[in-house]
Amino acid sequence: MTAPFFLSDAGVPRQEGAVVVLEGAEGRHAVSVRRITVGETVLVGDGFGTVVEAEAIGVVGRDRLEARVVSVVVHEPPSPRVIVVQALPKGERGDLSVELLTEVGADVVVPWSASRSVAVWKGEKAQRGVEKWRTTAREAAKQSRQPFVPEIDPLATTAEVVALVSAAVGSGGTALVLHEAASLRMSSIRLRSTGDVVLVVGPEGGISDDEKAAFEAAGALSARLGPSVLRTSTAGAVAAAVVLASCGRWD
Template sequence: MSLPVHLVPALDGVVVGSTVTVEGDEAHHAVAVRRLRVGESVVLTDGAGTSVTAEVASTGKRVFTAVAADVRRVAAPAPAVVVVQALPKGDRGELAVEVLTEVGVARVVPWAAARSVAVWKGERAAKSLAKWRSTAREAAKQARRPWFPEVDELASTADVVAMLSTASLAVVLHEEASVPLASLALPADGPLVVVVGPEGGLTEEEVAAFTAAGASSVRLGAEVLRTSTAGVAAVAALLARTPRWG
């Protein structure tokens, strides 16, 4: 049985025998919801490459302490994969973030595409971004990732163009493209950027702007996938050709 994973702000300087204190909502969930008890083992991570297996030493209302039994620090996975995700309608955005986190992306960039049905403005934008970030955090714990993905602020098309111009490889998923994703040669290192359009599809102007910035317009196959699943399919296809999944 896998040990429960809890996110802590920092694990700098933690060695075997160190006592780590976990507070706030993370501790409340562990103690009040999961009924964490003294003597149980947990995994603590800072989401930045350090994971600590520890034994619970004490519990409180919104706090628990644990003594480190094993400390592991790992480098960030390479090549890094970034997904620019057009805003989907309903809860499909959280679904996309969840599966992208599980498959190992380093960064998710919400994008306000021309044909996105959902609109992030004002208070709704703040709440929606918070949901995406919370989803990424919980999915990373479930996937036992030592490195948690970043979820950016909402990007405009101009922001995406600037990002694509600096990528080692950038692809735009487009059902009308003639080039298969699998035919592209992968660079030795990243970042690899994948752009996923909205339910209504990409506009000609968006495709033109992205390809002018150096991205390749590609297709996955004959099937047309939902925006919430196209990204994870593309990322899996890319990672299968890298040492990360080799």
């Protein structure tokens, strides 16, 4: 059975024999929920590529676990990066989209206030929404044992997404706008060997003609996934999976 995986906000030591400590909410999860005991093996990551295998050597109270590092693995940052611009879905579907994107292996998620988004984030609600997505990404990374927790950017306007697309294409990357009426199929696209891949996922009401035109003017290609129309909360994860498989990240 694979050892349980935890994330440490305080980072993890990269030396064998060093002691890594889980405390607070993560320590409570290890001690009181997973009931880790002395002698058990755990995996602890920092969310930035370093993962250590460690042996539990001490349990303090209900929320502190101490473990001695047995081995260290430092993962290289993935390339190309996959950046998903996710139009705000309604209700809890935003959390679902972030969860799926994290499990698949997306590197950055950009919440986007599209013109046809049903959900509206303004002021403090925008900050709360971003923080909730970050919490969801962290928990999904633990569940799927990802060495990197995806970045969740602040809420973006359409103009900011256009700038992101332009920067990616200008530096040798690729930008794709998911659109059910596009003639270009995702499966036929040959990605460039360098640069980020930006995927733009529209809201329930679809990307407007003006938004589509602005993205294409910035260098994006419109592409469709297949014969069916997916929900916005699942389309990004499916598209990211196609990209990750085609660029070799899943090899």
